[in-house]
Amino acid sequence: MKTLFDTKPGSARFSAFWMTAILLLGGCSQSASDIPEEDPSERRPGGDTTHSLVPFPAFDHIAPNLPDERKADFYAGRALAEQPWVKAPTITTARDGLGPVYNARACLACHIRGGKGRLPDDNKSPLFNAFVRVSLPAAPGQTVNPAIGVIPEPVYGDQLQSQSIALDHQLRTASPEAISARGDVAPEAYIYINWQTHIFTYPDKHQTELRKPQLDIRHLGYGPLHPHTLFSLRNAPTIHGMGLLELIDQQDINQWQDPDDRNHDGISGRVNNVWDARQQKTVAGRFGLKANRPDMHMVVASAFANDVGISNPLFSSQPCTANQPACMAQPDGEDDHGFEMPQELFELVVDFSRNLAVPQRRDADDWAVQQGRELFYRNGCQLCHRPSYTTVADAENPHLSAQKIWPYTDLLLHDMGDELADNRPDFDASGREWRTAPLWGVGLLASVNGSNNLLHDGRARSVEEAILWHGGEAEQAKQNFIHLSRSEREALVRFVNSL
Numbered sequence: 001m002k003t004l005f006d007t008k009p010g011s012a013r014f015s016a017f018w019m020t021a022i023l024l025l026g027g028c029s030q031s032a033s034d035i036p037e038e039d040p041s042e043r044r045p046g047g048d049t050t051h052s053l054v055p056f057p058a059f060d061h062i063a064p065n066l067p068d069e070r071k072a073d074f075y076a077g078r079a080l081a082e083q084p085w086v087k088a089p090t091i092t093t094a095r096d097g098l099g100p101v102y103n104a105r106a107c108l109a110c111h112i113r114g115g116k117g118r119l120p121d122d123n124k125s126p127l128f129n130a131f132v133r134v135s136l137p138a139a140p141g142q143t144v145n146p147a148i149g150v151i152p153e154p155v156y157g158d159q160l161q162s163q164s165i166a167l168d169h170q171l172r173t174a175s176p177e178a179i180s181a182r183g184d185v186a187p188e189a190y191i192y193i194n195w196q197t198h199i200f201t202y203p204d205k206h207q208t209e210l211r212k213p214q215l216d217i218r219h220l221g222y223g224p225l226h227p228h229t230l231f232s233l234r235n236a237p238t239i240h241g242m243g244l245l246e247l248i249d250q251q252d253i254n255q256w257q258d259p260d261d262r263n264h265d266g267i268s269g270r271v272n273n274v275w276d277a278r279q280q281k282t283v284a285g286r287f288g289l290k291a292n293r294p295d296m297h298m299v300v301a302s303a304f305a306n307d308v309g310i311s312n313p314l315f316s317s318q319p320c321t322a323n324q325p326a327c328m329a330q331p332d333g334e335d336d337h338g339f340e341m342p343q344e345l346f347e348l349v350v351d352f353s354r355n356l357a358v359p360q361r362r363d364a365d366d367w368a369v370q371q372g373r374e375l376f377y378r379n380g381c382q383l384c385h386r387p388s389y390t391t392v393a394d395a396e397n398p399h400l401s402a403q404k405i406w407p408y409t410d411l412l413l414h415d416m417g418d419e420l421a422d423n424r425p426d427f428d429a430s431g432r433e434w435r436t437a438p439l440w441g442v443g444l445l446a447s448v449n450g451s452n453n454l455l456h457d458g459r460a461r462s463v464e465e466a467i468l469w470h471g472g473e474a475e476q477a478k479q480n481f482i483h484l485s486r487s488e489r490e491a492l493v494r495f496v497n498s499l
């Protein structure tokens with residue numbers, strides 16, 4: 001598809017100038033041919049996996065086209081993702097091995113009903129559905145461990161686990177420091193957020209409040225963090241449509257890469273190169289907020305190992321470092337193969353994660369939504385939020401194959417500017433880069449589980465706030481947005497919320 005950005009010769013600034021001028025002049029618009037005609041498949045963004053979600057909005061509905069004979073496996077996988085894991089040893093060997101340190105006892109405790117996590121609105125309750133990744137900057141000449149893509153903090157590793165199996169932590173009768181002093185396994189820290197707010201004023205003088213999180217890490221259980229520690233607060237994303245995103249041809253993603261911005265549209269886009277423990281090599285990433293995982297096997301395996309503390313065929317160690325002896329000394333829930341979760345059960349959760357239905361569009365015929373659709377394309381949102389793909393054939397998953405899908409993401413990394421930067425590299429992703437968030441279902445977040453936490457760290461409470469935080473490669477798109485009239489901005493937001 002050709003866009004104004006692609007066709008203008010000369011500098012990015014030149015085309016950006018015209019873009020803004022055209023928008024400010026109103027009447028004179030980009031030629032209609034640049035805005036693709038509506039395709040009937042847009043109404044069903046997940047192809048045949050699309051679900052009306054009536055009567056119960058959730059992102060963990062079974063894909064309606066999953067063959068009947070596979071439904072029992074899906075529900076078994078769901079049980080493993082939903083029911084809490086317990087401390088080892090127990091008589092229920094299939095469900096023990098929790099921790100010794102962990103963030104939550106079950107996948108769906110964070111991805112509530114398959115949706116995003118919720119962040120606390122004040123600093124009175126600690127983080128639960130989001131977590132903090134940590135690491136150290138590479139010293140000159142130092143190479144990063146290729147399997148984890150970062151240099152871990154020497155004591156705490158690469159993720160802060162804020163829960164532990166110690167009974168007096170569970171009962172909140174002792175602090176992590178006290179538990180640790182007693183020689184028992186302590187949570188690594190309790191994490192709170194102080195929100196810093198400021199008022200944003202549009203060129204038309206309309207105002208809206210924005211907020212940015214500042215981490216408040218209390219009660220470190222294993223002594224002070226290294227003074228150069230880098231932090232990345234990450235909220236749990238939605239988990240619907242994963243099997244479809246997995247079946248996008250890598251060539252279809254690579255075609256949008258433009259690391260040197262040769263087309264001068266101000267937007268580059270890069271693939272992250274990440275570790276695949278199954279193939280034992282570095283491959284292209286597409287899942288996770290910095291595209292730090294290649295496929296559902298790696299996502300689910302790393303989540304079990306790090307978030308729940310369940311070792312598995314791909315990540316066989318406990319979430320402790322050698323500098324946490326009390327953690328290392330805990331009994332594990334290992335089976336004969338040396339894992340807390342055997343291959344067959346692990347595959348059931350991978351299968352569950354692949355087969356969650358994508359919601360049907362809402363309000364697509366609404367006049368404001370139609371207007372918002374045009375504005376989405378005219379303002380350059382689609383240059384990163386790439387609307388659609390056709391999935392490749394997968395003999396094991398014919399129901400996910402050859403589906404025309406509408407996720408609105410290029411699955412690439414973009415420099416999003418200083419304000420969104422976490423300054424923590426993750427494999428090849430820099431501290432300023434994030435993967436373009438898919439937009440399908442974004443309008444349903446609050447009705448699914450009450451989460452109104454958009455962007456990687458959950459700071460945005462609405463689509464409007466999310467757009468206002470865009471910077472870096474997305475600066476021009478944001479500028480275009482803020483220079484629209486108020487009713488046009490509302491229309492664009494309504495379109496995004498209808499996806």
Ligand code: HEC
Nearest residue numbers: 103104106107110129234235236237287288289303304307
């Ligand atoms: C403590 C909260 C928490 C728990 C528990 C948790 N997750 Fe996540 N999940 C996250 C966060 C945060 C991310 C983003 C991680 C990143 O970008 O590094 C994520 C990412 C994902 C993704 C990738 C989504 C995308 O858009 O690329 C999937 C799929 C997923 N988790 C599934 C699972 C499964 C399955 C489990 C259970 C084994 C699980 N999660 C447990 C918080 C959690």
Ligand code: HEC
Nearest residue numbers: 381384414434435436437454455456463466473474477481
């Ligand atoms: C340069 C690429 C780029 C452009 C252009 C861009 N975005 Fe984004 N968008 C991103 C990235 C990357 C993220 C994730 C940022 C993060 O998590 O901090 C994102 C996140 C979002 C989110 C939050 C979604 C969620 O689930 O958290 C919304 C909403 C959004 N964009 C809408 C828009 C709209 C509307 C436009 C056009 C005005 C636009 N974006 C233009 C790259 C872009």
